[in-house]
Amino acid sequence: MAAPSSATHKPRRNKAKKTAAYDAITKPESLVRTPSFPLASFLWPARGSVSQWEVLPLILMAVGLFRWAAGLWGYSAGAGFQAPPMFGDFEAQRHWMEITTQLPISQWYFNDFQWWGLDYPPLTAYHSWLLGKIGAIIDPTWFELFASRGSHDPTLKIYMRATVIVSEYLIYIPATVIFVRRYSRLFGVAPWTAWVALVAILMQPATILIDHVHFQYNTVMLGFVLSSMSSMLAGRHMWAAVFFVAALGFKQMALYYAPAVFSFLLGSCICPRINVGRFATIAIATVISFAVLILPIVLGTLYDASRGIDSQPDLDGPRPPLPIFPQLAEYLDTNAIYYPVVEQLVQMVHRIFPFSRGLFEDKVANFWCAINVVIKMRKYPAVLLQRISLGATLASIAPANLILLIRPRKELLPYAFAATAWGFFMFSYQVHEKSALLPLLPMTILLAGKQGLGKDIRAWVGFANLLGAWTMFPLLSRVDLKVPYAVLTLLWAYLLGLPPTSTSAYFQEGQSAWLQWSTAIIHGAFYILMIVWHGLAQFVTPPPDKPDLWVVANVGIGCAGFILCYLWCIGKLVQESGILTRSVRQSPGSKSKTQ
């Protein structure tokens, strides 16, 4: 169905490309004789007349093979493979399948918090329920209540790995394919170049390592975010809102993007002229999708309450006050029919947003953890830290979102999303290492855009991804995943011609020498630091009074590099939006007229 549409679009796109080619720095693609990095070589025979129905299946099979092969390695199992008492994310996800299939819906969010209580939004719960139901057909013992805790049946592992891949192929991968197609067409990028970018995006090492090796379902959330972004590209604002609610409903971490989504959607309602109808549609769609999202929980709670099923059956004596917003109880009748629903929703919010925990939990390469080396953050009161954190986050995301608000242009979306997510990652509360996936995704999709495979963007996207994977190394090495880490990271670096395998991504013709050298030197310094760090962490034991020395060094270097990535995204956003120079505005303005 996409083939005919591409045929009808072709002539117009070519015209757009020709006009855009004038401000392009590098040669037009047709003049390129040799591929400039190995990934382009692999797709080299596919240039010309090869149809997407031949290339796309091959790409999807190849990236699938790497995912499954990486999944043969061990999963997150706490400290060491199959280590009691808590195991890891794998057990958490399995446990959620257990409680969602075995307990009445009203008890899901009340069940024992100590053993991986459900603390993700409802869509994850429904997803777990579905996977648990399917899994129980294969082997009911996998998800037996209590008896299955800490199970490490090898077949269960295979089933769980398969669920990650299937979820990803149903949501993330179609979303990526569609996004790459739309985004590359926006700039008149040729389909072949877009395929190269697609492979690069799908082979992102950090994403494979976290989801398919360490074990999580981040790609489902990321897939919804990408669907939301491609709806924005297509001008379907209502669907953008719906998909984004789905992303939020799957994993609260999608909030990292929320300001950017909000700014873009609001911006497109007020700029260039105020469009009340569009605003109303978006608002109503958002509210309805939230309602649909929690509807099963609400109905389930009401139904369970009517059958006399208690949401907290272990509890003796009077019901405890609401965990947060206790003042609500003063206005509400605790015996009313709606009260269990209120209690359920409050409990859900309480589980999903753990305000009571510290500023940071583990060693993660964000600002607070890095600054902690110099100033011990824990000595300050939690409320003060929360306020500082909130202020810093808002300050860091403000520039990107203001630009997006006044210039809600599709070309800027990845930059704004990345800058916002970096801001959250660096300054917000309770950040996890894995959260680096969120800023990495919008940065990586830049590969599909204008000059995306040119040296400048490739160097920066590569730098962010390799640094991001590197900051996850302590997490991965704790569970003996050094080999898949090394293989997937080096493979990606090799495919895209990045250090340490090649320096081909540096020294682009036509750029100022000053900029080239500074980029090369800064990136080079970071790559050397990363390699030296690996050598030290592998062979030198840290001094006994500083057992965490290498991890802290990792955090410090990672944080500095991420700040650079954040600044680069902001810089590119300012440059591309053209708010500082009027002359640059001309060409995108004329281009948007052709659409």
Add this chain to the structure above:
Amino acid sequence: MTEIHPSLWQCAVVAAALKILLFPAYKSTDFEVHRNWLAITNSLPIWDWYYEKTSEWTLDYPPFFAYFEWAMSQVAYLVHPMMLRLHNLGYDSWQTVYFQRFTVIVTELVLLYALQIVCAPRFIDSAHGTSRRAAQAAAISILLSPGLLIIDHIHFQYNGCMYGILIASLVLARNKSGLLASGLVFAALLCMKHIYAYLAPAYFVFLLRTYCLPPRSIYKIQFFNCVKLGSGLVAVLGLAFVAPRVGLPVNQEALKSVTRGLVGDTSFAVLPEITPRICFALTLLFQVIPLTKLFLRPTWEAFIGAVTLCGYASFLFGWHVHEKAILLVIIPFSLIALRDRRHLSAFRPLAVSGHVSLFPLLFTPAEFPIKTVYTIFWLMLFLVMFDRLAPASNRQRFFLFDRFSTLYIAISIPLIVYCSLVHRVVFGNRYEFLPLMFMSSYSAAGVVGSWLGFMGVYFTS
């Protein structure tokens, strides 16, 4: 001349990444067999190698393979000496697994080197329309062969290295100056793994006709060449058998049975109640038929064709031939599959059936997606690419044969789906023989069909 993309090296790097990721995959008893051989060659004097019986997996490959194991065991000693203890039966610490898996990847560099010769411009015969692009495509298809991935990198063996030597030998035979070297390399290969003896008749006839007899008259024997070849062969065999001289009888025993006699596998085309003698006679008969043509017209293409047909004959009629032996057919055939469309249409059913027939080697659920997706990936990529690259033939094609081969390939998809998923869902654990039977008959039909097709192509071209 411009470079063709992607290069063999680039493919090898990416393939190596996948192979390293497959380290924790299922491994068969062959892993322990080879670990035991490392232990034997490292810890015993050379004359005891073929008498050592602590493990049931005695050393039963010819001596060059034992030397090969010995060389690797020297490195293994530096890495993790525990794996070299004779009594450490079934030892598979992660160091052992990493080391042995890694040696498979490293020794495959031999294959890479041989394939680089295949693609080298001086070996491309543009008169036959075989462009460099086609040679490179064929070389990459061998390098990425699902057969080698399944057998070597998951199941565990060292075929990549040995097929590399075979290809080097086949390619050397292309030039007159390389004939002697080709013969000697092949002799050395025979001293590594005796299964290649099945291909020896083609070598014998080809070298006899092109090297020992002059091209015009077959009555004037070129004595000097004969002496060179003979003394070379004696030297190679001497090198192999002199040192573990005492072990020779054991080794001959192994040579006679030709394979280790793994019984009860799903190797097909061997009907019950057939004695080894009949098998041998049939194999010989169907080897002699193509060899007569080779004797009359000793071109390099005919030689590769004859090697392929010898492989077919031994695979189809040999005694206790393992399904892994299908590589004996597929790999030489790959070298000439792109000559023209008629060759290609005989190759296609073989590519499908040969690789599908390897599926039962891996029966664990974790490896199921790897073997199927990788094979489908390979088939889709290379059948499409070969289809573009193969030049039209100057002869009439077999119309029906083409149609049947397309139909045959189309059947594979529902068949794989049925055997791997539908059967389990419908019948549970009952009738477990059904999928195996379907697979075997499907593969047998493909191999026999492609054999008949290729016979036709061979005798009419």
